[in-house]
Amino acid sequence: MGGVISYAAGSKKSSYLLGDGDDGDKNGDKIDWLDLPCPVKYEEIQREALVSLKPELFEGLRFDFTKPLSQKFSLSHSVFMGSVEVPAQSPQTIKVSASHYEFGANLIDNRMMLIGRILTDGRMTARLKYDLTENFTVKVNAQLTNEPHFSQGMFHFDYKGKDYQAQVQLGNNAFYGLNYIQSVTPTFALGGEAFWLGHQRKSGVGFAARYNTDKVIATGQIASTGMVSLTYVQRVSEKVSLASDFMYNWMSKEATTSVGYDYLLRTCRLRGRFDTNGCVAAYLEERLNVGVNFLLSAEIDHWKKDYKFGFGMTVGE
Amino acid sequence: MAGSGDNPLAKIGNTVTQSPLFQKSKRALSNTARFSQKLLWSTGKAAWIAGTSFLVFVVPLIIEMDREQQMVDLESQSAGLLGAPPVGLVGMLRGASNAPLLKDLSFYRRHCQEDDHAIQERIEAEALDLRFC
Numbered sequence: 001m002g003g004v005i006s007y008a009a010g011s012k013k014s015s016y017l018l019g020d021g022d023d024g025d026k027n028g029d030k031i032d033w034l035d036l037p038c039p040v041k042y043e044e045i046q047r048e049a050l051v052s053l054k055p056e057l058f059e060g061l062r063f064d065f066t067k068p069l070s071q072k073f074s075l076s077h078s079v080f081m082g083s084v085e086v087p088a089q090s091p092q093t094i095k096v097s098a099s100h101y102e103f104g105a106n107l108i109d110n111r112m113m114l115i116g117r118i119l120t121d122g123r124m125t126a127r128l129k130y131d132l133t134e135n136f137t138v139k140v141n142a143q144l145t146n147e148p149h150f151s152q153g154m155f156h157f158d159y160k161g162k163d164y165q166a167q168v169q170l171g172n173n174a175f176y177g178l179n180y181i182q183s184v185t186p187t188f189a190l191g192g193e194a195f196w197l198g199h200q201r202k203s204g205v206g207f208a209a210r211y212n213t214d215k216v217i218a219t220g221q222i223a224s225t226g227m228v229s230l231t232y233v234q235r236v237s238e239k240v241s242l243a244s245d246f247m248y249n250w251m252s253k254e255a256t257t258s259v260g261y262d263y264l265l266r267t268c269r270l271r272g273r274f275d276t277n278g279c280v281a282a283y284l285e286e287r288l289n290v291g292v293n294f295l296l297s298a299e300i301d302h303w304k305k306d307y308k309f310g311f312g313m314t315v316g317e
Numbered sequence: 318m319a320g321s322g323d324n325p326l327a328k329i330g331n332t333v334t335q336s337p338l339f340q341k342s343k344r345a346l347s348n349t350a351r352f353s354q355k356l357l358w359s360t361g362k363a364a365w366i367a368g369t370s371f372l373v374f375v376v377p378l379i380i381e382m383d384r385e386q387q388m389v390d391l392e393s394q395s396a397g398l399l400g401a402p403p404v405g406l407v408g409m410l411r412g413a414s415n416a417p418l419l420k421d422l423s424f425y426r427r428h429c430q431e432d433d434h435a436i437q438e439r440i441e442a443e444a445l446d447l448r449f450c
Contacts, residue, residue, distance in 0.1 A: 043440050051436065141441065263378065265385045272374045280370040284377050298373045302366050
C-alpha cells in the first residue's frame with residue numbers, strides 16, 4: 001500500500017483524516033510566515049466535500065474484482081448491469097438499460113502510477129502519473145471512444161513548491177489551463193485558475209479559497225462561467241463527519257444546497273445526503289470479510305419521482 | 318288536508334332551500350369537504366415523503382450504529398473477562414482474535430485513500446463539466 005499516491009498533500013490533511021488531535025501551530029503564538037504548510041492541489045480543494053456528499057450512486061448491479069499479480073501490478077474485472085440515465089431535453093428522465101464489462105490493469109510504483117481500462121462498449125481509458133522529481137509531476141489522461149469527436153487527451157504538469165502548488169494543463173480541442181494555489185496562513189490558502197478553450201473560443205477565470213483546520217474544512221470557489229460553490233465539512237469525531245455544499249449558477253439563476261453525513265465505522269462506511277432538489281440518497285459499503293465489500297446505493301428523487309436502487313460487491317484489496 | 322298538503326309543504330321547502338342562509342351553508346360545506354380532502358391528500362403525500370426519506374436516510378444509520386455498539390460491547394466484555402492481555406500460546410490465540418482490529422484499520426485506511434484514481438477522474442470530469450457548461 002505504500003506505493004499508492006499519498007492522499008494527504010499537507011500535514012493538516014493527514015491529521016484531519018487519521019484522527020490526530022494535535023494541531024501543529026497551537027504550540028506557539030507566532031506564525032512563521034516563511035514556513036507555511038504546502039496546500040492541497042487546486043483541483044482537490046473541494047475533495048473532502050466531494051467524497052462525502054457525492055458517492056458514486058448507481059442503479060443496478062455492480063461487481064468489481066481486483067486481483068493483484070505482484071506487489072505493483074494488478075488486474076481488475078468489473079461488471080455493471082443496470083439502468084443509465086440518458087440526458088434528455090424534456091424534464092422526464094429517460095432510463096436505458098445498459099450493461100458492460102470493464103477490464104483494467106494497474107501498475108503502481110513509488111514514482112509512477114499507470115492505469116488502463118477498456119470497456120465492452122468501446123471506450124478505453126488510460127492514466128499515467130509520473131513523479132519526475134520530488135516536486136514535479138506529470139499526469140496524462142486519455143480517453144478513446146467509438147463516437148467521433150468524443151475522444152480526449154489531457155496533459156497536466158504539476159509543480160509543488162514550499163508553500164504553493166502550480167499546474168499547467170494542455171488538452172485536445174486546444175485546451176490550455178493554468179492554476180495556482182498558495183498558503184497564506186497556516187490554515188488558509190488562496191488560489192486562482194484560468195483556462196482557454198480554443199475550438200469554442202471560451203475562456204474563464206476562477207478563484208478559490210480554502211480554510212483548513214483539524215475539525216473544519218471550508219472552501220469557496222467562484223468562476224467566470226457563472227458558478228459559485230461553497231462547501232463546509234465538519235469532522236464531528238474520528239468516525240463521523242458532516243458536510244454541506246451550496247452551488248449557485250448566476251447565469252442560469254439556479255441554486256442547490258445539499259447536506260450529508262459520512263460515517264466511517266469499523267466494518268462499514270455509510271454516506272447519506274439530502275438536497276434542495278428533493279433528493280435523498282444513501283450509499284453503504286459494508287465489509288463482509290477480508291477484501292469482500294458489499295455495496296448498497298439508494299437515491300430517491302421526490303420531485304421527479306425517480307427512484308434508483310443498486311447493489312454490488314467489491315472483491316479484492 | 319292531504320290535497321292541500323302539497324302547496325304549503327312545497328312552499329316551506331322552497332323557502333328553506335332558496336334562503337340565503339341555506340345556500341351559504343351549502344357552499345361552506347362543500348368548501349370544507351374539498352379543503353379537508355386536499356388536506357388529507359397533502360398530509361398523505363407529506364407522510365409518504367417523510368416515511369420513504371426516513372427509510373433511506375436514517376434506517377441504515379440506526380442499523381449500523383447498533384451493530385457497532387454491539388461489537389464494542391462484545392469486545393469490552395471479552396476484554397473484561399480475560400483481564401490483562403495474556404502472553405505465550407494463549408496470547409498468540411488472543412492475537413488471532415485481535416486481527417479484526419488490524420483488518421478494520423486497513424478498511425479504514427483504504428477508505429481514507431478512497432481509490433485515488435477514481436476520485437481524480439471524478440474531480441477532473443466535474444472540472445470539465447463546470448468549465449464547458
